[in-house]
Amino acid sequence: xxxxxxxxxxxTFREAVRxxxxxxxxxxxxxxxxxxxxxxxxxxxxxxxxVINLGLTAxxxxxxxxxxxxxxxxxxxxxxxxxxxxxxxxxxxxxxFIVGKFFGLAGTLVxxxxxxxxxxxAALLYVSHKFVPADALILVALYFIVxxxxxxxxxxxxxxxxxxxxxxAVFAFSLFxxxxxxxxxxxxxxxxxxxxxxxxxxxxxxVPNFSAFNVISSIAHEQPVAAQLILNNTxxxxxxxxxxxxxxxxxxxxxNLK
Amino acid sequence: MRxxxxxxxxxxxxxxxxxxxxxxxxxxxxxxxxxxxxxxVLYVSSPKVLKRASLGYDGLLADIYWTRAVQYFGYRHSxxxxxxxxxxxxLEITTQLDPHLVxxxxxxxxxxxxxxxxxxxxxxQAVQLMQYGIRNNPNNWKLYYNLGFVYYVNLKDYKKAxxxxxxxxxxxxxxxxxxxxxxxxxxxxxxxxxxxxLWTASYQNSQDRQIRQNAIEHLRSLRVDDDVAKLQQGVTxxxxxxxRLPATMTELASAEGLARIPVxxxxxxxxxxxxxxxxIHIPDDYPFATKGLPPGYxxxxxxxxxxx
Numbered sequence: 001x002x003x004x005x006x007x008x009x010x011x012t013f014r015e016a017v018r019x020x021x022x023x024x025x026x027x028x029x030x031x032x033x034x035x036x037x038x039x040x041x042x043x044x045x046x047x048x049x050x051v052i053n054l055g056l057t058a059x060x061x062x063x064x065x066x067x068x069x070x071x072x073x074x075x076x077x078x079x080x081x082x083x084x085x086x087x088x089x090x091x092x093x094x095x096x097f098i099v100g101k102f103f104g105l106a107g108t109l110v111x112x113x114x115x116x117x118x119x120x121x122a123a124l125l126y127v128s129h130k131f132v133p134a135d136a137l138i139l140v141a142l143y144f145i146v147x148x149x150x151x152x153x154x155x156x157x158x159x160x161x162x163x164x165x166x167x168x169a170v171f172a173f174s175l176f177x178x179x180x181x182x183x184x185x186x187x188x189x190x191x192x193x194x195x196x197x198x199x200x201x202x203x204x205x206x207v208p209n210f211s212a213f214n215v216i217s218s219i220a221h222e223q224p225v226a227a228q229l230i231l232n233n234t235x236x237x238x239x240x241x242x243x244x245x246x247x248x249x250x251x252x253x254x255x256n257l258k
Numbered sequence: 259m260r261x262x263x264x265x266x267x268x269x270x271x272x273x274x275x276x277x278x279x280x281x282x283x284x285x286x287x288x289x290x291x292x293x294x295x296x297x298x299v300l301y302v303s304s305p306k307v308l309k310r311a312s313l314g315y316d317g318l319l320a321d322i323y324w325t326r327a328v329q330y331f332g333y334r335h336s337x338x339x340x341x342x343x344x345x346x347x348x349l350e351i352t353t354q355l356d357p358h359l360v361x362x363x364x365x366x367x368x369x370x371x372x373x374x375x376x377x378x379x380x381x382x383q384a385v386q387l388m389q390y391g392i393r394n395n396p397n398n399w400k401l402y403y404n405l406g407f408v409y410y411v412n413l414k415d416y417k418k419a420x421x422x423x424x425x426x427x428x429x430x431x432x433x434x435x436x437x438x439x440x441x442x443x444x445x446x447x448x449x450x451x452x453x454x455x456l457w458t459a460s461y462q463n464s465q466d467r468q469i470r471q472n473a474i475e476h477l478r479s480l481r482v483d484d485d486v487a488k489l490q491q492g493v494t495x496x497x498x499x500x501x502r503l504p505a506t507m508t509e510l511a512s513a514e515g516l517a518r519i520p521v522x523x524x525x526x527x528x529x530x531x532x533x534x535x536x537x538i539h540i541p542d543d544y545p546f547a548t549k550g551l552p553p554g555y556x557x558x559x560x561x562x563x564x565x566x
Contacts, residue, residue: 043325045361045466053317060315180313210314217317221358 004092005100012104013111016070021108024062025115031058032123047127052138052220055120060145060216062116063109064176067149070108071156072168074101075252095249102157102245109149117142134222140230144213147237151208152176154244161248162255175207182209208240300347305354312355320356327352327362331369331378342378345369349387353394360398363391367404368469371412376545381412399436402426403463410443410456419443435459450484478523479546482538485520486550489528489536503534 016022032055039050075098078084087097117138124135155175159168178185182204189200212233215225302308312319327348334342349366353359369377371384388405395401402422409419423440426432439459442452454477461473492514496504504510507530511519519527526539528550538550 039321039325043321043328044365046321046324046359049317049359050321053315053321057315057318177313181310184310214314216315217320217356218358220317223358 002096004096005103008087008092008097008100009103009107012074012101013107016105016108019070021066021070022112022115024066025112025119028058028062028116029119032119033126036123036127048124049220051120051123051127053216055116055123056138056141056145056216056219059113059116059120059142060148063113063145063149064152066112067105067109067152068156068169068172068176071105071153072160072165072172074105074157075160076163076165076168094253098157098161098249098252099245102153102241102248105153105157106150109153110146113142113146113149137219137222137224140225141215141219143230144215144233147233148210148213150237150241151179151210151244154241154248155208158244158248158251161252176210179208179210180214181211182207183211209236212236300344303347303351305351308351309355316355320352320359320362323348323352323355324359324362327366327369335375338375340374340379342369342380345378346380346383346387353387353390357390357394360391360395360401363388363395363401364404365466365469367408368472371408373412381408384408384412397429397431399426399429399432400463402429403433403436403439403459406439406443407456407460411453416443433459433463450480453480475544476546479544479548482522482544482547483549485522485528486536486538486547489520490549493530493534493536497534503532504530506530 032051035054036047036051039047043050075084078087084097088094120138120142121131121135124138125131152172156168156172159171163171185200185204185207189197189204192200212229215229219225302311308319308323309316327345330344330348331342334345349362349370352362353366356362367384367388370387371377371381373379385405385408388401388408391401392398392405402425406419406422406426409415409422420440420443423436423443427436427440429436435455439456442455457473457476457480461470461477464470464473489510492510493504496510496513499513504513507519507527510530521527522538522544524540524543526543529537529539531537536550537552538544538547541547541551541555
């Protein structure tokens with residue numbers, strides 16, 4: 001990686017840590033340990049399922065919230081504090097700034113997910129007293145969650161490159177919700193005719209499709225994930241993140257910062 | 259500095275006092291409006307809407323609804339309720355959110371099928387739930403077993419029970435007793451031995467304490483039913499032979515060639531009324547017994563599924 005990009009990325013990571021982003025790990029730990037102890041007493045036979053479902057859902061939701069709320073301020077905050085001008089007055093290109101920010105935020109989320117994953121496995125060990133080979137599937141779900149984060153980081157950066165933080169948050173969160181309904185949108189397109197069909201199909205392919213990344217429920221039931229799906233999701237996330245990041249670079253390159 | 263400390267102290271005291279006061283007021287409001295609890299409320303009754311609204315996190319939502327179903331059944335059961343209006347909708351939502359949550363079918367059917375006060379008295383819904391479970395988990399032989407169980411025990415439909423056990427026996431890795439049950443059901447459906455075999459299988463098939471306890475209670479009650487039926491036949495034979503009723507259980511035992519006075523599984527001798535009826539000494543100890551009960555007796559719920 002370009003040294004300047006790496007530098008911006010490491011600064012973004014440090015800034016996120018300084019902003020006490022990793023404090024969410026405390027809430028996560030409390031949530032999981034509380035659930036692991038409580039569910040055994042108030043429900044029947046789903047202790048392990050709850051730890052996996054709740055753990056992975058929390059990893060996903062905490063990460064999405066962090067990705068959106070940090071991502072939307074990455075550019076606008078630099079402009080507001082006027083630190084962007086200091087950065088850009090050095091031999092740093094605008095695209096390097098955007099890409100560096102992306103890797104910094106993605107790195108923060110990967111570190112965050114890593115610690116949460118340790119929490120999930122610790123809670124799992126607490127309720128099951130041992131690991132079984134099928135528990136390794138949780139790593140696949142975690143990997144898919146990280147892929148989701150890449151897309152959301154890139155989208156948050158895209159919106160942050162031209163809009164205010166509030167609107168960027170609304171846009172990014174709306175796209176996350178729409179992306180969760182992407183399969184329905186495709187179903188709707190299949191039922192429509194003529195022009196509506198074209199528009200609906202276009203929209204279905206334009207919005208991010210998050211449903212393919214959600215394997216939490218099936219993994220909780222120890223159902224394997226096809227290797228082809230892992231490959232397809234990896235490529236899809238990389239291409240979609242690249243698409244959003246390219247948009248962010250394009251907009252930021254032509255933005256009048258005066 | 260001192261002033262700031264005083265403000266913090268007053269603010270903290272004020273916060274604690276306000277929290278305590280608001281909790282107290284809520285508690286009083288609950289007592290004023292005893293029927294205002296949310297037990298009988300299902301805000302969103304459509305599983306499809308809930309699945310969409312879960313944004314893909316349907317597994318967690320299914321776990322929450324399953325816990326809610328368990329709590330609902332446990333609470334209503336502990337109140338000796340005769341109606342369980344929300345139970346089936348809660349189970350339906352749970353299983354549609356996560357069609358592979360096998361525990362919800364297994365326990366759900368055992369909540370739905372038995373008559374009150376032991377369950378919701380909705381065996382048709384239990385069948386519906388199990389059939390949905392089998393459609394989504396066709397290779398799980400335990401679901402066939404549970405469905406056959408509902409047909410046999412609750413609906414007394416021995417033909418369908420035999421069919422379901424036979425279907426379940428075809429599933430890969432099905433327990434060998436499925437084939438035995440299917441054959442037994444087809445030939446001797448109403449027999450004591452068949453019922454005993456089914457409840458024994460239920461006991462061996464589950465690791466859950468409550469399910470096993472339930473099976474034990476049924477096995478004990480079955481044994482008592484069998485004893486009472488045999489003793490009652492003995493009373494009839496005695497009458498035919500002597501032209502009168504036996505005066506005591508000792509006399510009956512002696513006439514029947516028994517080594518000692520017959521006792522129930524707890525060791526209590528059976529009672530014999532002057533009218534020649536054989537009765538269980540403490541009927542509350544055998545909640546599922548159908549024979550040997552005093553006239554007008556209603557069973558008590560001795561155990562429940564609600565985990566304390």
